[in-house]
Amino acid sequence: MTSLRKTALVAGVFxxxxxxxxPTLALYGPVKNHRDWILSSGGHTGVLVxxxxxxIVAFAGIGTAVTLYPVVKRQNxxxxxxxxxxxxxxxxxxxxxxxxxxxxxxxxxxxGRAAGAHAAALVTTAATHVAIYNWAFLxxxxxxxxxxxxxxxxxxxRSRLVPxxxxxxxLIGAPLLICTVIATxxxxxxxxxxxxxxxxxxxxxxSLGAWLVVKGFMPSPITTxxxxxxxxxxxQDVAV
Numbered sequence: 001m002t003s004l005r006k007t008a009l010v011a012g013v014f015x016x017x018x019x020x021x022x023p024t025l026a027l028y029g030p031v032k033n034h035r036d037w038i039l040s041s042g043g044h045t046g047v048l049v050x051x052x053x054x055x056i057v058a059f060a061g062i063g064t065a066v067t068l069y070p071v072v073k074r075q076n077x078x079x080x081x082x083x084x085x086x087x088x089x090x091x092x093x094x095x096x097x098x099x100x101x102x103x104x105x106x107x108x109x110x111x112g113r114a115a116g117a118h119a120a121a122l123v124t125t126a127a128t129h130v131a132i133y134n135w136a137f138l139x140x141x142x143x144x145x146x147x148x149x150x151x152x153x154x155x156x157x158r159s160r161l162v163p164x165x166x167x168x169x170x171l172i173g174a175p176l177l178i179c180t181v182i183a184t185x186x187x188x189x190x191x192x193x194x195x196x197x198x199x200x201x202x203x204x205x206x207s208l209g210a211w212l213v214v215k216g217f218m219p220s221p222i223t224t225x226x227x228x229x230x231x232x233x234x235x236q237d238v239a240v
Contacts, residue, residue, distance in 0.1 A: 004223055014063040014157035015209025019202075021057040024050040030102060031130065038108045038126040041118055047105055051098040058091035072152065072220045075159040083151040086144055093140025100132040134191050145201050147188045149174035150152060153204065161217045166207050173200025 027050035031037045065087035073080035104126055111122055149170035157167040180197035183189050217223050 002227070004071070004226060005216045007071060008212040011064055011067040012209045012212030012214075014060045014067060015205055016213065017060040018057050018064070018209075019206065021050075021053045024053055027053075028101065029194075030132075031101060031126075032133075035123055035127055038104060038122050044108060047101055051102050054094050054098050058094040061087045062091050068152070069114040071161070071217070071222065071226070072155040072159065075155045076105075076227065079151050079155055083148060083155070086147050086151060090140050090144035090148070093136050093144065097133040097136035097140060100136065104129050116215045138181060138184060138191065142198060143179060145198065145205070146174040146177040146181065149201050149204055156208075159222050160220045161222060162208065162211050163218070166211060168203065169200060169203030169207065173198075173204055177201050 026151050027046035029046075031044075031047055034040070062084075069080050069084055072083070107122065107125065112116070153170035155165035157171065159165055175187040177197045177200070180189065184191060201225065
């Protein structure tokens with residue numbers, strides 16, 4: 001297996017790992033949909049598992065950018081560096097959202113039996129933390145994937161490292177997702193609306209990850225140049 005094939009395989013695996021957070025839609029249901037969750041009895045394992053999955057997603061997202069950077073920078077170093085920065089920013093926002101929900105678990109354990117005015121204050125605090133998570137999700141896991149799709153999609157479309165239909169999906173879905181996020185920020189849509197608009201970008205990331213794992217990079221001037229640069233020097237007989 002060549003170094004380029006290994007790079008494609010690792011990047012593809014990282015992309016596929018980013019989909020393990022899908023169960024959080026159900027795991028976070030109780031804490032997000034019930035305002036008095038912090039006062040109720042029962043387990044909170046779902047929140048802990050969901051937070052763990054999102055932490056993995058954050059690191060995997062950074063992994064996709066760091067792994068692909070040495071390759072796509074040969075197409076445009078500025079855009080490639082921007083992709084890495086966007087992935088790091090996305091991970092930071094994911095951590096912000098996770099921390100807001102994990103802190104609710106601590107409050108529930110320590111103060112969940114409060115009553116009267118203290119209980120009302122806890123419910124208000126819980127609603128605040130959930131709101132922080134929702135806004136962090138909007139900016140981190142809705143807006144930033146759109147930005148990432150624009151940056152990496154453009155690089156891959158121009159470099160032809162993968163079939164062009166794959167980045168085209170991302171380049172079509174990214175403006176739709178970004179516009180939906182902006183409309184949500186301006187109050188035109190209810191918070192949570194970008195979920196459907198995110199499907200094309202999700203399809204782009206899934207197809208990219210699957211292609212890189214199964215096929216790797218397509219032959220292109222970039223792969224040819226990198227292969228030549230990594231090849232051992234040829235030795236020639238020198239006449240004396």
